[in-house]
Amino acid sequence: LLAEYLGRSRGALATPEDVTVCTSVTDGVRRLCHALRAEGITAVGCEEPGWTRLRDVIRAAGLDPVPVRTDGGGLRVADLAGHGGLRAVLTSPAHQFPLGSVLAPERRAALLQWARQVDGVVLEDDYDAEFRYDRRPVAALQGMDPSRVVLFKSLSKILSPALGIGWIVAPPRWTRHLHRSDQTATQPPTLDQLAFATLLESGAYDRHLRACRKRYRDRRDALVRALVEELPGAPVSGIAAGLxxxxxxxxxxxxxxxxxxxxxxxxxxxxxxxxxxxxDHADHGLVLGYGNLADGMVDEAVGHLRAAIEAGSR
Structure with missing residues (x-):
């Protein structure tokens, strides 16, 4: 059921045997890092800037997180050639965190070509790809080469972090290793998994996603308008997506x-x-999350933000 849904919604190519259920993206990355280490891979390229928690997970698994720069076109794939021996890279191609860029088409192709050349693997963090407001989300990179890409996803942004359900879509080589080496790993409660399956099968999950997209799109629009009015000298960047x-x-x-x-x-x-x-970077700005911002509090929040910026400018 989940494999079919991922094919329909994200363009993923997966059978049920390719899917491993976990509790979160961090849990999934931790599990795969142990598998990578067992296969002799000692480092993972990480987007710079990127989600610090995943860098910590990689380091805790005994691997070296290697910073790889990102820009308006996403991960700078050409920079991978400067890291000799690197065979794994973690990226969020649909919506880079925190810069909010999308991996450019030519870089998607180049990244997969790099993975083939070095006999490597791409770890795809698909954390909020469903929330694209100006067009349909780009398909998962995994669908372009399921033999070289491991896809990670959880329900934390869509339903709740407290639910603790995520998944890993991996090629057979890594799936076998995951099942063989991590049989004692914590699994989401069976009842919660059955409830999620019911949401998928009934169409309620799709309806929930459509409602979320509209709510977050309207909230983002309201926030951008308020920022333009109150802080005209501070431009907003990042595609119309995510939270x-x-x-x-x-x-x-x-x-x-x-x-x-x-x-x-x-x-x-x-x-x-x-x-x-x-x-060694020139980024200067703030990351503003609006997922938990009440719609009626947008203007007040931006007013507080303006006062804080004025205080920080003295």
Whole structure:
């Protein structure tokens, strides 16, 4: 059922035997990293900037997370040639976190070509691909070469992180290793899995997704309008997708001070610099999540944000 749904909704090529259920994307990446290590792979390329938690998971599994730069076209695939011996890379091609870019078509093809040349594997984090508001989401990279791509997904952004259901879609080589080496791994409760299966089979899951897309699209539009009105000197970047956007700030603004001032106003935001593994970057801005922002609180939140930025500019 899940394999069929992934083929229909994400363009994935998978049989039920290719799908391994896990509790989250971090859990799935942890499991695969242990399999990679057992096969002699010692490092994983990671988007720079990228989700810090996955870098930590890779490191905890005994592998070296190698920063690979990203830009407006997603992962800079050409940079992989500068990392000799690298055979695995983690990427979020449908909607890069945190920059909000999409992996360009020519880079998608180049990434798969790189994986074939080095006998490597691409770890695809498909964390929020369903939430694209200006067009249909790009298909999963896994569908272009299921022999070289491992797809990770969970229900945390769509239903709830508390549900604890995710999955790994992997080629037989890695699936066999996952099943053989991780038989004691924690599994989502059977009742929760059955409930999710019922949602898929009945069409309720698709209806829920359509409702979520409209709600988040409207919220994002309202947030962008408010930011343009209140902070015209701070441009917004990132495609119309997902549950976050980037607010670029002038270089003279102390982003760390802005984050602290916002926290004092009960507004939780993140410094874009916090997602970098290196200090050699020019990114200067804030990551604004709107998934948990009440629709009626958008204008008030932006007012608090403006006050925090003013405090950070002194």
């Amino acid at each position: 976050h956007l980037i607010l670029r700030l002038p270089a003279e603004v102390d982003t760390a001070a802005v984050v602290r001032a916002a926290g004092a106003r009960s507004l939780r935001i993140a410094d874009l610099a916090a997602y970098h593994a290196t200090e």
